[in-house]
Amino acid sequence: MPLEAFTQSDALTFGVELELQLVNLSDYDLTDASPDLLHLLGQAPFPGNVTPEITESMIEINSSVHTRHAPLLAQLQEIRDTLVRAGDKLNIGLCGGGTHPFQQWSSQKIFSKPRYQHLSDLYGYLAKQFTIFGQHVHIGCASGDDALYLLHALGRYIPHFIALSASSPFVQGRDTLFDSARLNSVFAFPMSGRAPFTLSWEDFATNYFAKMENTGIISSMKDFYWDLRPKPEFGTIELRVCDTPLTVERAAALAAYLQALCRDLLARRDQGHDTPAEDDYLVYNYNRFQACRFGLDGAITHPKTYATRPLREDIAATLRQMAPHAEALESTAALQHLADVTKQWSDAQYLRTQYQRRGGAEGMVDAAIRHFRGEPLFY
């Protein structure tokens, strides 16, 4: 089946998907609670949408399509409050974070749904190791060409989103020394990485997708686990590198940052000096590694000038450059939130501190649960 036409959508509209952890409040391990939680949530209207995920200890929520940060944030908070109330009724803890710090993948149950059964059969232990929790942000694009332009132009900023959202320092009880260990699990999949370089939707559909489909390896866009992926049926590009942050406030701020960047890139497209090129990807994997491993303390190399710069500085400078766009998009508060992150704590640092202070990984999960509920932080 040839790739469907790119649905035209309003440029710079956006929406957020979050994968959340379901935690047993006695031992703080993941718990297979999604069938019960979804049953209870099904009893009343839900603000947004909630769906089961690959394992029963995970649910996914998504917002509707928005144009502005404030309503997106309000909806995410409403979703959060609805979930927290349901969790209280069923004795289930909910939290963000890209990984659960000590769950054993071998004890996770795969949600019984044919697609997931298929994935489980195909990928074996990789599918269970895929008990990781990410945030996806969709940005509406007016055309397929716009989508591919944004997708490649954004490549340079991928480390920003990894470092700002990083919240997965622990895996299976150990400190990985990565701020985002979650992405290492994604990279294990054969179809992960980045999209092939082309700025023409026509070219992408006929020369790349059609050929790949002929190989029989893939059958739809869903089979690609790229960091940034076009979603023709929605008319969006989808950013997939973010860990689920510990709070919905940060999730909304990250979406607003992406929206502002896209506005900037679209405005600069015709000026010609920052045109994306295949060679931009020379530094891509290493920059991404720096962001995963060191978070805000990493250093990245500019794809055009090859200048190396601390990531923290690069983010802070970019946030300042985005100020006029944030004003136009009414998302100044969101960018300020992220500027504060670069000066203070990333979620990964916060979690590590909690591990030390509270004497173990269980205390860390407890802190994440409280953080998600919106309780005041204690350091």
Place this chain on the structure above:
Amino acid sequence: MPSLLAIAADLSWPFAIALAWVAGEFGHRFTRLPRISFYGAVGFMLAQHQVGVLPQVGGAVGGAVGGAVGGDPMLLLADVAFGLILFELGYRINLRWLRNNPWIGVAGLVEAIGTFAVVDVIARAFGVAPITALLLASLAMSTSPASVLRVVNEERSAGQVTERLVHLTALNCVLAVFTFNAIVGYWMFHTSGDLLDAGLNSLMVMLASIAAGAVFGLLVPGMLRSLNSMGNIGNRSHDATTAFALAVIILVALTWTTRLSPLVATLSFGLAARHRRVALSQAQRNFGALGELLTVLLFVFAAATLQWANVRAGAALALAVIAGRFVTKIVGVAAFSQVGGITWRKGALTGMALTPVSAFVILLLEHARQRGIALPDELNALEAVTLMLELVGPIIVQRALIWARETPRED
């Protein structure tokens, strides 16, 4: 030189326990039925009153009080085994949940009080003396924490039936201990006329036991926390398990010398420790190998206190009690399932899983005897209830969890 017979008697417990364990492992592999059902079956068959391999234990329910019960080392070990289980049960109770979702507590109260009433009526209909009927009814309120937790852990189940089952089991036990002691107190008042020795005494025992457990629940996590703050050495969660196990053993020993209730004290210890937030990790469920071993002992011991003659004599009443209790618990829990946030089906399965009665009742009776209370002899129906449910109860829990789809499926 000791006689061959004496040597054989000394070896009988270790061999019985080993045999029960082997039977449990093979039985579980072949039939997928819960291991503890096999432990009980072996203990019952080898008991003094049946095959006669094991020496006389305890007073046996409804039977003659067997001399120096207080000094029986097997009862102490059984208490420790049970203490570990009750600690774990207490540790899994989230009091905040009972506040957030009051329907769980309501369902528990309705189901327990309903069971009390139904069993009392049934027993009287069978011509049992009123005081015995009341005692029987109070014990029928309880659910065996040992059977429930063992099966939950063995099946690695998770979900609303599992969570509610654990919470309702704890609630049932507390209600049963309280009601049982109140009735014993009331009865002693009537027989001895000494009010102080009766009602007040059992209330004081309850309160002092709760307090003892709570003190441990404050001290032990506090000590662990200061250990943790002294540096990150080795595997912390392992240390927590050992410390909690040792604390349970000390607490049980203390309740023996002070004549407090080890059941109430260890449950309250677990509750207090949980709310002090030092979590056990998944690997330490059941207290690892120590808990495993003591569970075999507990179930063999509990079943070995029962006599076939009594079981047969009480069988008809026992079946009626089991049926009445089964239905009442299912109806009582299911009635509040929708308002409590789960399906009717899951509510009914939760009620069904509350069926087991075993070691809990036996230990409660043994401790009443230890305190010098002479229980009526007609409690033999209870012996039949206990035996049947010790064997069948775990299977019912297992079925309920599987039907609720809360166990990992092998497909």
